[in-house]
Amino acid sequence: MKQEIKPATGRLGVLVVGVGGAVATTMIVGTLASRKGLAKPIGSITQLATMRMENNEEKLIKDVVPLAGLNDIVFGGWDIFPDNAYEAAMYAEVLKEKDLNGVKDELEAIKPMPAAFDHNFAKRLNGTYIKNASTRWDMVEQLRQDIRDFKAANQCDRVVVLWAASTEIYVPLSDEHMSLAALEKAMKENNTEVISPSMCYAYAAIAEGAPFIVCGYAGHVGILQADECAHCRQGLQEWSDTDEDSAGADVQDPYAGCERMVLYQYFGQ
DSSP, rough: OOOOOOOOOEEEEEEEETTTTTHHHHHHHHHHHHHTTTTTTTTHHHHHHEEEEETTTTTEEHHHHHHOOGEEEEEEEEEEOOOOOOHHHHHTTTTTTHHHHTTTHHHHHOOOOEEEOGGGGTTTTSSBBOOSSSHHHHHHHHHHHHHHHHHTTHHHHHHEEEEEEEEEOOOOOGGGSSHHHHHHHHTTOTTTTTTOOOOOOOHHHHHHTEEEEEEEEGGEEEEEEEGGGGTTSSSSSOOOOTTTSSTTTGSSOOOOOOHHOOOOSSOOO
């Protein structure tokens, strides 16, 4: 069945969980530098990759699929530290200062919102810029308001939420994850044993009509839809490791993509 795809008009807000991390700031710098003509978008599927048509003609994906232009993207997000994107990128030391200075003004304008964070789910991180939420439901409501405020302030037609934060500990499947009603009940009762902050981000995004995209196993990307929200049970991971955020977590699987390797967002952690 053919489905009509609407054109990608207007501004696209890209809200990143862990916007001050090494992964996020590198991606943002690349996007900003490309749209200013300071760098080529090497490795970008949307900008350089092609697809073969029925007549065997090769066309750029962006010329076939309605995608937002680089000039229409607005970055924002949440982080457990208050540094703007330029300060965070300098601290991460993935890119050199000369690579950052061309987009320094744009990076400095990207300031994180306080993150939804629970130290018990990422024990090696000690966030100082976090939300004060009385319950997991309150955490969700604050995140939903953040999305609405960002969308309005930046005049975005649509928003997408990306997870680029540190991997959380494993949360076993339980009754609270079996239905949306059970999940919401657990959030309202503040059952912190089974509801991780990442679940709150996913729920908030979907509730606001925004796709929630996570870096998946073996480098794949997963997009959560509304009917899958109740199954965000494992804190964005697929294996049972009770000490996920340990120093040896990066060797759990030989096929893990780079998204899995960068567990800590700041240099030296």
